[in-house]
Amino acid sequence: MRNFLLTSLVALGFFTACNNEIKKEQQVSERDLSITRVNAYNDLFLDTAAVNTFITKEQMEPALANRFRSFYNRRNFQFAWLASDGLTEQARSFWNAVNYKQDSALEDKKLKAEMKDLWSSSTQASASDKDNIRTELLLTKYFMNYMLTNYEQGTVKKKDLESLVPRKKEPVIVLADSFVSKKAVNNEYEAANSSYKLLKDQLALYVGIAKKGGWQLFSVPAGKKFKKNGSDPLIPVIKKHLALTGDMAAGDTTAVFNEPLEAGIKSYQARMGYKPDGVISPAIIKEMNVPVNKRIQQLVINLDRMRWLPDGDNGKLIVTNIPEFKVHVYDGSRQEFEMPVVVGKDGHNTVIFTGTLSQVVFSPYWNVPPSIVKNEILPKMNSDKSYLDQEDMEVVSESGGLPVIRQRPGPKNSLGKVKFLFPNDFNIYFHDTPAKSLFSQDQRAFSHGCIRLSDPVKMANYLLKDDAGWDAAKINAAMNAGKEKTVELKTKIPVLITYYTAWVDAAGKLNFRDDIYGHDAAVAHKMFTNPL
Structure with a gap:
């Protein structure tokens, strides 16, 4: 990636x-x-x-x-x-x-x-x-x-x-053709950007599908289940869809839920960001019923976004792709590891920006943002005088008529045992969390804007691996000390927070994700005469 x-x-x-x-x-x-x-x-x-x-x-x-x-x-x-x-x-x-x-x-x-x-x-x-x-x-x-x-x-x-900066609305297919066309300026892009070319090739495939009539949309009765080895008249429709998208071989027109179909469903699920369990769920049926022209619209929007990412060097880099709910850690072209993350829920969007990770803070205090104090904590304090003590919080001062509240280090702390700072105007950072169960969900937009890491211990050990003073045992002790300690990284690491809802992964598979913040929809109304 x-x-x-x-x-x-x-x-x-x-x-x-x-x-x-x-x-x-x-x-x-x-x-x-x-x-x-x-x-x-x-x-x-x-x-x-x-x-x-x-x-x-x-x-x-x-x-x-x-x-x-x-x-x-x-x-x-x-x-x-x-x-x-x-x-x-x-x-x-x-x-x-x-x-x-x-x-x-x-x-x-x-x-x-x-x-x-x-x-x-x-x-x-x-x-x-x-x-x-x-x-x-x-x-x-x-x-x-x-x-x-x-x-x-x-x-x-x-x-x-x-x-390079869009000027004029066009029909979806017309603009898609301009990206695919040999005459488009974007073709010169491909010599230096293989990932752009891979996504453009997928756009050409989807434009071809659209010009041949697209795929069949279908409805399924509520509560219906497709059983392995069972037969159903909708199975051939699903198989044809998966053949068009390259998730299973063409030619199987039987109505049986067989092993090739199960493998095709697993492939499709993985590309859409779901656990690949092979079950034809309502969520997967909903994905299959997205019209091909809307997928084309999604591809064009993301191709346009590819023009604007900052160029990098061969050093270390941390990338979070918000709709993917993942963070990727790189050293040069090699991915060191990736992990699931929780991002901001709608209304508390995680901001798209660039930063530099410079500090690791063990056993952190959580300085509660004024908006959370006003909208969430004060009502609870008014109804329960012991609320702050129960949540291991304390008032440290007052500002603008509001109490300034922080949560002490410990098992109840909303930031968990460690946070990772890349200073920015949005007060966004990586951190641990006591709410571990959220990482098992496919859709993980639950935070107030910061990015929760599923394996903060791994991140801390990676960031400090070249610091002789910080081995795994000392990191573990600091995370559980109950006393805040800040460590400056000897080597700062760039951080990119991105928003891609379509891309081709390292395995050559086209991925789609939901437009969780409506960014695609907003761009579509500017870019297309017929947005979907």
Whole structure:
């Protein structure tokens, strides 16, 4: 999975790269008047004067100024990075890449503050807000400089910069064809990004299925069970579906629930994120009844996301893919291990961002967030005066009219015996948990936003394995000491929190997962004229 995650902008650099300078002035692209407020990807538009004023104020050299004008001409001056509901997915992804590389954009304190404010899902944007306009135009400037300075092969083409940020809604199949087409700019991606090509190949397969009529959708009576070695008229329909998706061989049209079907169901379950027990459950029937065009939509959305992941090196890396409910730990191209995780429940979403893991905290206090104090703990304190003592909590101060509460280290602590910090604006980190039973479930979105690890002992031993002062026995003692102790890692490790609902795994299998936070649905309404 690391290759899938880390070749994205490396591959982008393969065909949108330069020799750290703009060698000649570019002609300005014509304005695309076919983009309107009805079919535009975003719903905010700039005044042309704002773009020209910005170019003058920033004292852009002519070649970059022309690229800048071309970028907005091709968009018909539609915003690239902000919409009325705040930052776009592309803006968040690009800013994560900037943070990962510690790019010069981070030196602009005002821009950093504005991005932090906009990152909140409740923050709105406006085409008349001067700060929003400045943020939009600065992001475009940094995007161009980022692409022109971070990749060192070939020549950056104007059309590449213009096409990387979506501009216009298209029908699902039309946009899918543009990804599959030999004429699409994305083909040049494949030489450096095998994972992108694998997913694109699956898109071509699914487009082919759609053009042949798709697969049959079917209903099953509530409570119905399919018995091994039994017969049922729906069995041939299920077998045909599994043959189309490559989970079993074609040609078996019998109505018997035989061993090849059981193996096909297990394969399908694993690709969908379920325990492969071979049972034709209501959940699996529901997955099979997702129309092929919706799967195509899912593939296109995730192919577009692949453009934005930060490029990596050959060192250690920790990746959490939220919809997969897993964390992967890599050393170079080799996966060291993976483990199930619990992520934020709906309304307490785990944020997609990049960070650097720098500290291990044994026997941690849990400093209860003010929102949890207000909404969950205070009502219980009011109804039961002994609640804090029962939960091994204490009030340490007061802030903003609320008590500041923490939970002591110990068996009741919500963070368990250890937490792993990668400092960020969202107060998200990895941690242990006393609620171990949740890891046995297929869908694991239960937390308030932080990421719970199923095997924190393994993570702690891995992170400290090169520190002679921390062997397994000392780690175990610290985890059970009941006294908080913080350890600084000698080697910091990058952390990527990602959101992929479709990808091809190391075994070459196409995986799909549920859109647990609705990110796919939000993008689909921007990207397609006929979202499903």
